[in-house]
Amino acid sequence: MDEDIPQLVEDVSEIRGELNVDPSNPVSVIRNAVDETVKVPISIITGYLGSGKSTLLKSIAEKGDRKLAVILNEFGDSVEIEKSLTIQDKGESYEEWLDLGNGCLCCSVKDNGVAAIERLIAKKAGFDYILLETTGVADPGPIVNMFWVDDGLASNVYIDGVVCVLDSEHVESCLDDVGGHWHGEEATTEIDGTTTAHLQIALADVILLNKRDRINEQDEARIKERIRTINSIAPIYETQFGDIDLSKILDLHAYENRDIESIQSIKPSFHDSRISTICIDLPLFDSTSLQKFELMLQEALWEGLFGSLKVDIHRTKALLAFRDGFKVVQGVRQTYDIIDSPSTGSSSPYTTGKLVLIGKNLDEERIANHINSILRN
Numbered sequence: 001m002d003e004d005i006p007q008l009v010e011d012v013s014e015i016r017g018e019l020n021v022d023p024s025n026p027v028s029v030i031r032n033a034v035d036e037t038v039k040v041p042i043s044i045i046t047g048y049l050g051s052g053k054s055t056l057l058k059s060i061a062e063k064g065d066r067k068l069a070v071i072l073n074e075f076g077d078s079v080e081i082e083k084s085l086t087i088q089d090k091g092e093s094y095e096e097w098l099d100l101g102n103g104c105l106c107c108s109v110k111d112n113g114v115a116a117i118e119r120l121i122a123k124k125a126g127f128d129y130i131l132l133e134t135t136g137v138a139d140p141g142p143i144v145n146m147f148w149v150d151d152g153l154a155s156n157v158y159i160d161g162v163v164c165v166l167d168s169e170h171v172e173s174c175l176d177d178v179g180g181h182w183h184g185e186e187a188t189t190e191i192d193g194t195t196t197a198h199l200q201i202a203l204a205d206v207i208l209l210n211k212r213d214r215i216n217e218q219d220e221a222r223i224k225e226r227i228r229t230i231n232s233i234a235p236i237y238e239t240q241f242g243d244i245d246l247s248k249i250l251d252l253h254a255y256e257n258r259d260i261e262s263i264q265s266i267k268p269s270f271h272d273s274r275i276s277t278i279c280i281d282l283p284l285f286d287s288t289s290l291q292k293f294e295l296m297l298q299e300a301l302w303e304g305l306f307g308s309l310k311v312d313i314h315r316t317k318a319l320l321a322f323r324d325g326f327k328v329v330q331g332v333r334q335t336y337d338i339i340d341s342p343s344t345g346s347s348s349p350y351t352t353g354k355l356v357l358i359g360k361n362l363d364e365e366r367i368a369n370h371i372n373s374i375l376r377n
């Protein structure tokens, strides 16, 4: 093995040892050893089982001149308390088994996964991009939040975006949940018919309609329309064997304030009984608007309420326009961030703002009325 290629997770017990030092803040131990000036983008690759995630990763690795670190998250076929963490670096790969403790992706992967990636950075592997492939049955929300929110990690890694790979031939049956039996997996549908595929599409910043060779033009038009009823922000590209111009899926900066274009270009929404996208115009904010807006947003995200309307929000984006500048809001599930625009010293380029929400039960008219009445008072 090449000496220059760093060992990533030498020993799981070592990670646990570190976690044990300060269980309340597991990354802080490692954070000190990290060069804070290094910031590596991480893209989350999500998509249902067999949609072509690994094929895409291979295609990216072959194409780019970037040095990629690829992290594969796979569960065993039982609710095993083990997870395989494989890092590939130009053909070399390291495999470690991380004990998840309770098999729960959300919390258990968080601690071990964060520690492993901190180590990756700390070892200065010389890579400049991380791709993380989630397991096909996973809701990507907790993973996105893990990389976005974690302070220690955020100083070294920033989340660039979520790429959702769809199998053109099977995406409709996944959304109708007749595909839940694939690969012997159990169906993952909620009572109202929301499937894992809905959640993966809802959180996508870009969508690849892969296996395009398996459908005809009519199918393509119908499928795209259906996807847009769920997420009308993310661009959709058709691909075969993950072949795509890398500039369309990497370096999206989808969680930053430079994401203005996607907020501005949002199309009017369609309605789906499960998850849909809505877009609400916001007035020019004055000195009291921000606080009112934030309280309203907190109630919506944390309590699931716009007034008396019960909602469930997966993704939030907003452009808040002020006379002398603007702010961008980014949110994933209950977490949000309000990001200032860099000061230009001149007046704002925007005279109105916009709020884009992807979630369940989003009645655009009722929400717009609620927001307007809050902002007016």
Ligand SMILES: Nc1nc2c(ncn2[C@@H]2O[C@H](COP(=O)(O)OP(=O)(O)OP(=O)(O)O)[C@@H](O)[C@H]2O)c(=O)[nH]1
Pocket: 047, 048, 049, 050, 051, 052, 053, 054, 055, 056, 135, 136, 210, 211, 212, 213, 214, 239, 240, 241, 242
């Ligand atoms: N016809 C066709 N087959 C494809 C295409 N992309 C991928 N495949 C095939 O689909 C199968 C599944 O692809 P993978 O890349 O392993 O899918 P995955 O999403 O990583 O699968 P899991 O790890 O099981 O979730 C493989 O046999 C691929 O060769 C495509 O565009 N067209």
